[in-house]
Structure formats: structure tokens, C-alpha cells
Amino acid sequence: MTASSPMGISRPQVKSLDEILPREPLLMMGAGPVPIPECVAKANSVVINHLGGAMAQVIHQVKAMARYVFQTESKWVLGVAGPASAAMEMAVSNLMQQGETILCVNNGFFSHRMAEMATRIGADVHELHVPVLEAADPELVRKAIEKVRPKVLTLVQGETSNTVFNHSLEEIAKIAKSYGCLVVVDAVCTLSTMPLKMDEWQIDVVITGGQKGLSSIPGVSLLVFSDDAWATVKSRTQPVAQWCFDAQLAENFWHKDGYHYTAPVSGIMALHEALKLVCDETLEQRFARHLRCSKALQAGVQGMGLNLFIPAESRLNSVVGITIPEGLTASDICRHISDVYRVEIAGSFGQPIVRIGQMGEQCREHNLFRTLHALGSTMRDLGVKVDQPNGMAEMESYLQSVPRIISQVA
Incomplete structure (x- = not known):
């Protein structure tokens, strides 16, 4: 309905957010965004001058903390106002x-996205297609490099869409560098959930978003260029077509306390707090927490009688793919678990799976128990025979077998 207006365009009648949002909040256990800690939510309410001295200090600390999380000494940390795909496009x-x-290297939906972006700027694009259930093979990548001789090689550490883990990332990156390639890695669903050593592994650009492993808000993303990659940026003979994504313009804000566009102030504040939580926990303890929780969830899913989609040797731990039982669809499962049990999980992009995230705040024991119980109950409600008590017991057994690490902030 609309109300009449002397201005000619009728004034819309809209619902308040209180009327739109569910009264009982959903537990966000899909493939992202993930739950955010209270301090991150609080920081996301702060607005200050994006060109002032306080913001300069915040940016300085964001870059310092990012270097720790990305494991790099590179100066060239940049942020972008947009999703991780915006950081991808900037790279x-x-x-x-x-x-x-x-x-x-095309493992699926998201790794293909960089090929789509490169096509739009007129690059000569080649793809190495990897079978759905497999990780990229270093020797097949080597052969493709020898055939194509690319300037840039792109690949994902984890393919969120089908839950494959490219476990040979380090080897592939070093092979590519031996042929003079610049190596670009999408770590959107993996950064801070598992080891990634940008400098040691000879990676030139790493991309991530805020809304997954870092447990920050969607809409502010990070990427880091190596010195080699930055030299390539500075030696361009043509300007970047996308003004907002021009790294040399972004340098004004991120490294010269200057102006590019109005920065997403509140999102940067949230990202600052999220990165500080990672640093306080330490990467080692954070990796251990993620691995323990994900493996426990996987044990519980299998103990219930459901199947994990990807074989263990190529399985991503940060997003767990579960094969959909015959007769159901992803929308059947996701709708029921959300409506009845107030837990949000994700469907997929073309694969017969539902996905449960194990990133950041999702990796807490209380979230595991609520999610697995909701998944088992949903399956039973929809007519699938599962052994729910055994699944819960298997998850508990795994958690008991691997000691919990207690974080101690220095």
C-alpha cells in the first residue's frame, strides 16, 4: 500500500525491521556470513571521520594485524568496500x-569467477578444470603452465561451492613461481581457519572477505600484494578500467592517509576488532580450534548415517558438504531446519549437497551440538532414517578425544 503525496510520487508504507526479522534469531551455520562477536557488532556501530587521525591509527593497526594473519611482511595490504568478489576483481x-x-585452476563455481572477471577485461583466459571430488594435481598444473605460459595463475585454497580443499597449494604456488607466474589465491573461506603462509609459499596475492573465517561483517574485504605483484601494478601501461578497484588510487587511502572514496568506516572498525580477536587467540590456537570442531562435526554427521560429499584426502574443513539423501532437495532441508529449529545452513551451486560452515564463531562446541541436533531432527522429520543419538555421541566422543585449547591473551 502507498499513501498519497502532494509531491506526485506516493509515499510507501513499509514494515519496520522488527516486523521483518525473525523474533528468534537464526544461528548462522551456513557457508557465510557467520555469527559475529559482540565487540565486532559494537564496533560496527561506530562512525568517525574517514580521513582523521583516529582512522589513520585504525588503518595502521588493521594492516599490521593483516600481515600476521596473512603471514607476510609485504607492505601492500589493501582493503576494498565490497564483498570478497570485489577484492578478487581488484586483484x-x-x-x-x-x-x-x-x-x-577451476575447482568449481567460485574459482571460475576469476576467469569470468579476467574475460571481461579482455585477457587471454585459460582454465584447468579439476574433477568435482578432487583437489588440484600439481603435475597437471605444471603441464598446463608449460602449455599456456600464463602471466598469472589463480586458484582457491578451498572451493566453498563443493567443499574441496586444494591441499597442495604450497607446491602448486612454488611450481608456478618457478615459471615466472604471479600467483593469486582465493582464501575467502579459509583464512584464519587453517595454515596459509603467503611469503613462505611464494604467493603473490591473497584475497579474503570479512564475513567468514574472520567473523566480521560482510562488505569490507582485504587483499595483500607481494612486492612482485605490486611492481606489476605500478608498471601498467593502461589505467585500470574500474576506478573504485584501482589499487594505485586505493594506495592513497590505505598507505598515504589520503582520499580515494568515502571509506566504509563502520565496517573497518568491525574488521579491526575481528582481526584483534584473531591475534589475541593466536593463529596456532585458532587453527587447532577450527580443526577440532570441524572434525567433530564430520564424525557426528557420519555417525548419524549421512555421507560427506568429498573424500577425506580432499575435504575442506572450513565448509562441510553433506550429500542430500535421495528424495530430498537442498531447499527442503534448509527451509525446514530454519523454520523449525532456527538454524541456518546452506544449499550449494550445482552439487547435491547441503553445507555447514566451520569458520570463526561457528566453531564453538555449543553451536556444534545445536546444529547437529537440528540436522538430525530435520532429517527425521522429512522421513530420512538417521541414528541421531549415535551421531551426537560420535561428535561428543571426538571432542573428548582431542583436548580443548584454552586461549590465553598475552
Whole structure:
């Protein structure tokens, strides 16, 4: 309905957020965004001058903390106002020029996205397609590099869409560097959940979003360029077509206390607090927490009688893929578990799976128990025979077998 207005355009009648949002909040256990800690939510309410001295201090600390999380000494940390795909586009559009060759290792929906972006800027795009249930094979990547001779190689550490883990990332990156390639890694669902050592593994650009492993809000993303990658950015012969994603313009804000566009102030504040929580916990303890919780969840899912989609050797721990039982669809499961048990899990992009996230705040024991119980109850409600008590017991048994690490802030 609309109300009449002397201005000619009728004034809309809208619902308040209180009327739209569920009265009982959903537990966000899908593939992202994830639950955020209270301090991150509080920081997201702060607005200050985006060009003032306080903001300069915040940016300085964000960059310092990012270097720890990315495991790099590179100066060239940049943020972007947008999702992780915006950081992805910043990387591709700044490294590539029209006609230059890029090789994209395609594990699925998201790893193909960088090929799509490169195509739009007129690059010579080649893809190495990896079978759905497998991780990228270093020797097949080597052969593709020898055939194509790309300027840039892109790949994901974890393919969120089908829950595959490229466990040979370090080896692949070093192979690519031996051929003179710039290596771009999508760590959107993996950064801070598992080891990634940008400098030691010879990676040139790492991309991530705030809303997954870092447990920050969607809409502010990070990427880091190596010195080699930054030299490529600075030696471009043509300007970047996307003004907002021009890394040399972004340098004004992120490294010169200057102006590019109005920065997403509140989102940067939230990201600052999220990164500080990672640093306080330490990467080692954070990796251990993520591994313990994900393995426990996987044990519980299998103990219930459900199947994990990816074989163990190539299985991603930060997003767990569960094969949909015959006769059901992802929407059947996701709708029921949300409506009845107030737990949000995710469908997929073309694969017969539902996905449960194990990133950041999702990896807490109380969230595991609520989620697994809701999943088992949903399956029973929808007519699938599962052994729910055994699944819960298997998860508890795994948790008891692996000691919990108690974080101690220095």
C-alpha cells in the first residue's frame, strides 16, 4: 500500500525491521556470513571521520594485524568496500591487461569467477578444470603452465561451492613461481581457519572477505600484494578500467592517509576488532580450534548415517558438504531446519549437497551440538532414517578425544 503525496510520487508504507526479522534469531551455520562477536557488532556501530587521525591509527593497526594473519611482511595490504568478489576483481583487474594470459585452476563455481572477471577485461583466459571430488594435481598444473605460459595463475585454497580443499597449494604456488607466474589465491573461506603462509609459499596475492573465517561483517574485504605483484601494478601501461578497484588510487587511502572514496568506516572498525580477536587467540590456537570442531562435526554427521560429499584426502574443513539423501532437495532441508529449529545452513551451486560452515564463531562446541541436533531432527522429520543419538555421541566422543585449547591473551 502507498499513501498519497502532494509531491506526485506516493509515499510507501513499509514494515519496520522488527516486523521483518525473525523474533528468534537464526544461528548462522551456513557457508557465510557467520555469527559475529559482540565487540565486532559494537564496533560496527561506530562512525568517525574517514580521513582523521583516529582512522589513520585504525588503518595502521588493521594492516599490521593483516600481515600476521596473512603471514607476510609485504607492505601492500589493501582493503576494498565490497564483498570478497570485489577484492578478487581488484586483484585480477590490476595485474592483468588486455591480451595478457591467465590460467585459472577451476575447482568449481567460485574459482571460475576469476576467469569470468579476467574475460571481461579482455585477457587471454585459460582454465584447468579439476574433477568435482578432487583437489588440484600439481603435475597437471605444471603441464598446463608449460602449455599456456600464463602471466598469472589463480586458484582457491578451498572451493566453498563443493567443499574441496586444494591441499597442495604450497607446491602448486612454488611450481608456478618457478615459471615466472604471479600467483593469486582465493582464501575467502579459509583464512584464519587453517595454515596459509603467503611469503613462505611464494604467493603473490591473497584475497579474503570479512564475513567468514574472520567473523566480521560482510562488505569490507582485504587483499595483500607481494612486492612482485605490486611492481606489476605500478608498471601498467593502461589505467585500470574500474576506478573504485584501482589499487594505485586505493594506495592513497590505505598507505598515504589520503582520499580515494568515502571509506566504509563502520565496517573497518568491525574488521579491526575481528582481526584483534584473531591475534589475541593466536593463529596456532585458532587453527587447532577450527580443526577440532570441524572434525567433530564430520564424525557426528557420519555417525548419524549421512555421507560427506568429498573424500577425506580432499575435504575442506572450513565448509562441510553433506550429500542430500535421495528424495530430498537442498531447499527442503534448509527451509525446514530454519523454520523449525532456527538454524541456518546452506544449499550449494550445482552439487547435491547441503553445507555447514566451520569458520570463526561457528566453531564453538555449543553451536556444534545445536546444529547437529537440528540436522538430525530435520532429517527425521522429512522421513530420512538417521541414528541421531549415535551421531551426537560420535561428535561428543571426538571432542573428548582431542583436548580443548584454552586461549590465553598475552
